[in-house]
Amino acid sequence: MSEKKRRWTITRRGFLIGAGSGAGLLALGVGLGLPRARLSIADRLDGATAPGGLEATPDLWFELGETGKLRLYLPKVEMGQGIHTALAQIAAAELGVTLDDLEILQATSRVGPQDSSGTQGSASVITSYEPIRQAAAALRETLRSAASEQWGQPLDQIVQEGASFFAKGDTATRLSFGELAAGQREWTVPDEVTLRPTAELTLIGQSVPRIDIPSKVNGAAVYGYDARMDGMRYGASAHKPSFEAEFVRLRNESAVAAMAGVEAVVVEGEAGFVGVVATTRRAAWQARDALDIEWREGKRWSQREIEELVTVGGRGGVAIQREGHAEAMFGQGTISAEYRTPLAAHMPMEPQAALADATGDGVRVWVSTQMQARTADAVASALGREVGEIEIIPTYLGGGFGRKGISEVAIEAARLSEAVGVPVHVGWTREEETQNGYFRPPTHHQFRAVLEKGRVTAIEHQQASGDVLFAYFPAPLRFLFGVDFGAWRGGRIAYEVANRHVVAWRRKLPVPTGPWRGLGLLANTFALESFFDELAYVAGTDPLSFRLAHLNSDAAHVVRLRAALDAVRALSSWDAPPAAGRARGVACSFDAGTAVALVVEASLDGETPIVHHVWAVMDCGQLINPDTATAQVEGNVIWGLSSALLEQATLAEGRITNANFADYPILPPARAPEITVQLINPTDAPPGGVGEPAIGPVPAALANALFRLDGKRRRDLPLV
Amino acid sequence: MKLTINNRPFETDAPPDTPLLWLLRDELGLIGTRFGCGVGLCGACTVHLDGVAARSCITPLSTVEGKAVTTIEGLAEGYEGLHPVQQAFIDQQVPQCGYCMSGQIMAIAGLLAEEGAVDEATLAEKVTNLCRCGAYVRIRRAALQAAAEVNS
Ligand code: FES
Numbered sequence: 053m054s055e056k057k058r059r060w061t062i063t064r065r066g067f068l069i070g071a072g073s074g075a076g077l078l079a080l081g082v083g084l085g086l087p088r089a090r091l092s093i094a095d096r097l098d099g100a101t102a103p104g105g106l107e108a109t110p111d112l113w114f115e116l117g118e119t120g121k122l123r124l125y126l127p128k129v130e131m132g133q134g135i136h137t138a139l140a141q142i143a144a145a146e147l148g149v150t151l152d153d154l155e156i157l158q159a160t161s162r163v164g165p166q167d168s169s170g171t172q173g174s175a176s177v178i179t180s181y182e183p184i185r186q187a188a189a190a191l192r193e194t195l196r197s198a199a200s201e202q203w204g205q206p207l208d209q210i211v212q213e214g215a216s217f218f219a220k221g222d223t224a225t226r227l228s229f230g231e232l233a234a235g236q237r238e239w240t241v242p243d244e245v246t247l248r249p250t251a252e253l254t255l256i257g258q259s260v261p262r263i264d265i266p267s268k269v270n271g272a273a274v275y276g277y278d279a280r281m282d283g284m285r286y287g288a289s290a291h292k293p294s295f296e297a298e299f300v301r302l303r304n305e306s307a308v309a310a311m312a313g314v315e316a317v318v319v320e321g322e323a324g325f326v327g328v329v330a331t332t333r334r335a336a337w338q339a340r341d342a343l344d345i346e347w348r349e350g351k352r353w354s355q356r357e358i359e360e361l362v363t364v365g366g367r368g369g370v371a372i373q374r375e376g377h378a379e380a381m382f383g384q385g386t387i388s389a390e391y392r393t394p395l396a397a398h399m400p401m402e403p404q405a406a407l408a409d410a411t412g413d414g415v416r417v418w419v420s421t422q423m424q425a426r427t428a429d430a431v432a433s434a435l436g437r438e439v440g441e442i443e444i445i446p447t448y449l450g451g452g453f454g455r456k457g458i459s460e461v462a463i464e465a466a467r468l469s470e471a472v473g474v475p476v477h478v479g480w481t482r483e484e485e486t487q488n489g490y491f492r493p494p495t496h497h498q499f500r501a502v503l504e505k506g507r508v509t510a511i512e513h514q515q516a517s518g519d520v521l522f523a524y525f526p527a528p529l530r531f532l533f534g535v536d537f538g539a540w541r542g543g544r545i546a547y548e549v550a551n552r553h554v555v556a557w558r559r560k561l562p563v564p565t566g567p568w569r570g571l572g573l574l575a576n577t578f579a580l581e582s583f584f585d586e587l588a589y590v591a592g593t594d595p596l597s598f599r600l601a602h603l604n605s606d607a608a609h610v611v612r613l614r615a616a617l618d619a620v621r622a623l624s625s626w627d628a629p630p631a632a633g634r635a636r637g638v639a640c641s642f643d644a645g646t647a648v649a650l651v652v653e654a655s656l657d658g659e660t661p662i663v664h665h666v667w668a669v670m671d672c673g674q675l676i677n678p679d680t681a682t683a684q685v686e687g688n689v690i691w692g693l694s695s696a697l698l699e700q701a702t703l704a705e706g707r708i709t710n711a712n713f714a715d716y717p718i719l720p721p722a723r724a725p726e727i728t729v730q731l732i733n734p735t736d737a738p739p740g741g742v743g744e745p746a747i748g749p750v751p752a753a754l755a756n757a758l759f760r761l762d763g764k765r766r767r768d769l770p771l772v
Numbered sequence: 773m774k775l776t777i778n779n780r781p782f783e784t785d786a787p788p789d790t791p792l793l794w795l796l797r798d799e800l801g802l803i804g805t806r807f808g809c810g811v812g813l814c815g816a817c818t819v820h821l822d823g824v825a826a827r828s829c830i831t832p833l834s835t836v837e838g839k840a841v842t843t844i845e846g847l848a849e850g851y852e853g854l855h856p857v858q859q860a861f862i863d864q865q866v867p868q869c870g871y872c873m874s875g876q877i878m879a880i881a882g883l884l885a886e887e888g889a890v891d892e893a894t895l896a897e898k899v900t901n902l903c904r905c906g907a908y909v910r911i912r913r914a915a916l917q918a919a920a921e922v923n924s
């Protein structure tokens with residue numbers, strides 16, 4: 053063990069708290085900063101692992117009370133992906149305890165490990181796996197050395213059994229973690245620890261039941277919409293009638309203030325903010341609807357104008373993949389096709405909601421957010437306070453899907469609470485949720501390819517997209533990147549073609565666009581996997597075999613993708629003909645360290661596609677919780693089908709016109725197919741993403757099946 | 773107005789056109805009944821009125837007087853532990869984000885109480901609650917498990 057020792061002291065609460073951790077907490081916001089995010093995105097596209105950036109110090113992750121209950125603070129938020137259970141499994145496995153020995157708590161923007169990257173991009177296990185094991189091992193060894201000091205025995209004579217230690221050969225000495233902690237005043241934390249060998253991590257790879265599920269079947273789970281405090285009021289605020297409108301003035305402040313139940317009308321003209329506070333939610337909404345505001349309208353964009361902006365070509369294209377000389381090979385006989393995907397909304401089942409309590413000492417905000425650190429910054433700057441005064445406390449999320457990045461509603465609730473001096477809850481209506489957020493950007497894709505003797509010898513993908521992650525990068529990096537890493541996710545070509553060329557254009561749009569489940573993965577995979585299917589058809593080759601024929605090398609991700617395709621071939625009985633009137637389509641992707649291959653069986657009822665069965669094979673590297681991973685694949689299949697069949701946000705007069713489920717339908721239960729999932733679990737691959745990768749191949753696999761039914765290529769989403 | 777909610781009497785002076793959802797959530801703190809769309813399209817707010825599933829966001833208080841309202845918090849009353857539908861949702865590890873789940877469970881429990889035996893086709897026709905996380909396959913599996921148990 054190194055000479056450098058870190059000393060800890062026990063606080064009066066009886067918890068293990070690292071010396072100076074108060075200051076440490078605030079400084080740790082840089083833990084997983086942007087260069088690493090960039091690296092991790094680029095790396096993931098190449099099938100490598102992302103480096104972990106979270107601090108591994110145990111005092112941030114763990115608190116040990118005298119009761120022996122070990123508290124684990126998790127910086128990632130639970131939005132249905134089972135991340136709390138998965139991370140707890142990793143921690144418990146490395147500690148050598150059971151899940152029951154742990155109490156799982158959500159870290160806030162002030163308490164627990166800090167993570168500036170938030171919960172997104174299927175990156176949580178990838179980036180937390182090592183730090184959490186390091187922290188758990190450090191805690192375990194710290195406790196071991198406490199036992200060694202207390203009993204005057206050398207370290208190697210201290211035996212661990214679950215959440216307790218005893219001196220070798222003398223089980224009477226046994227003390228639980230909590231008892232050990234109670235007797236210790238000064239702690240020696242090893243600077244370097246040895247992680248357990250993989251064989252000992254028996255909890256990893258087990259389908260343990262999710263810890264959040266009981267509260268989700270008895271109604272007790274608390275989402276942002278459910279956060280409450282004594283004496284709280286309900287708030288609502290006005291939103292722009294179109295994307296470019298600007299606030300001028302409120303015409304009827306006193307009339308609204310006099311409405312039943314209304315306690316305050318809050319106008320912050322410079323911020324363009326008008327809100328109301330009332331005794332009931334209904335009164336708040338009614339008052340908000342009654343606000344008579346003069347707006348200065350900007351350009352009111354139409355659907356067609358936006359689509360025209362998102363077209364490839366012209367200056368500013370950035371090559372994101374280039375091998376060989378594809379352009380030189382195009383000429384006569386070149387096969388080409390173009391694809392489009394539309395603006396789409398997230399439609400999380402829970403609309404934005406937050407409860408804020410602003411006092412002289414600080415502002416606490418309970419909110420369903422994927423990004424507590426960024427939301428803290430946004431609230432601080434809106435209120436003109438120091439970020440250290442803000443605590444963002446994530447609740448469970450009623451769906452995230454990228455929509456709950458910066459939670460605008462947290463700012464609204466905080467403004468209103470500060471103005472009236474009591475806690476204020478703001479919950480958006482479905483229409484507010486849909487119209488005032490950001491969207492999945494529209495995309496345009498142009499492909500060219502040369503086919504020689506049944507093999508692709510050159511291929512080019514030109515892609516244009518509205519922004520996905522661009523706004524999340526600081527200006528110097530934006531300049532450096534030139535294009536948006538999020539937008540081209542899934543856009544590079546894994547197939548082994550000697551001449552490959554992928555160019556991306558960033559299109560800045562007047563409609564706010566941003567991250568959406570899988571970022572650019574769904575759009576790019578739809579286009580790429582549809583086009584590759586077209587090439588297979590021209591080559592006259594079975595589309596699954598055609599894909600395999602272009603995945604020959606022994607590069608790790610190629611081998612895994614090939615194995616996934618082979619597995620889905622068997623799983624779906626690909627080589628046996630489907631029932632009469634039905635057809636199958638295949639598609640695959642490698643994303644976030646995860647290979648997915650997927651077969652869709654469909655028929656047509658007139659023009660309406662009916663999806664009967666989806667077979668999905670996923671290799672996400674080392675599996676943490678197979679049942680949760682399976683559930684994520686099932687969810688991604690439904691989500692992908694919803695996008696493929698139904699979803700398109702429509703725009704007129706500068707605003708979204710389909711704002712509720714009546715005219716923005718999402719896949720209903722009656723259209724859900726049978727789904728069969730198979731997981732491949734290579735022991736030597738590090739954990740990959742689980743929450744999004746399976747989304748990519750869904751629309752293309754369906755479109756490819758439909759083509760085999762009626763010979764029509766559907767090159768625009770939605771497919772009908 | 774006098775109401776019966778989860779077998780307990782309750783009196784309110786909220787306007788009679790107030791949707792039941794907001795009374796449950798904001799006056800009674802029964803947050804398990806969720807808000808998703810406010811117009812009867814998603815089912816997140818499903819409760820039982822005299823045992824029959826109803827969407828509380830479009831149910832004005834005036835129509836509830838004299839009826840027994842049951843919410844997810846009261847569903848298991850009279851059962852040992854959980855209601856069979858809730859248990860099936862745990863057994864099948866159904867919820868993802870969980871936000872739609874109170875409504876899903878109430879819709880299925882209501883259907884089973886009304887119809888007894890249900891098959892896949894009846895489920896597809898009668899349970900129209902949306903789930904954005906896409907847990908449909910497991911919802912179906914859990915509903916069939918509960919249906920089998922209720923009938924045995
Ligand atoms: S909130 Fe009642 S049906 Fe959607």
Ligand code: FES
Nearest residue numbers: 869870903904905
């Ligand atoms: S579990 Fe998230 S909406 Fe159904």
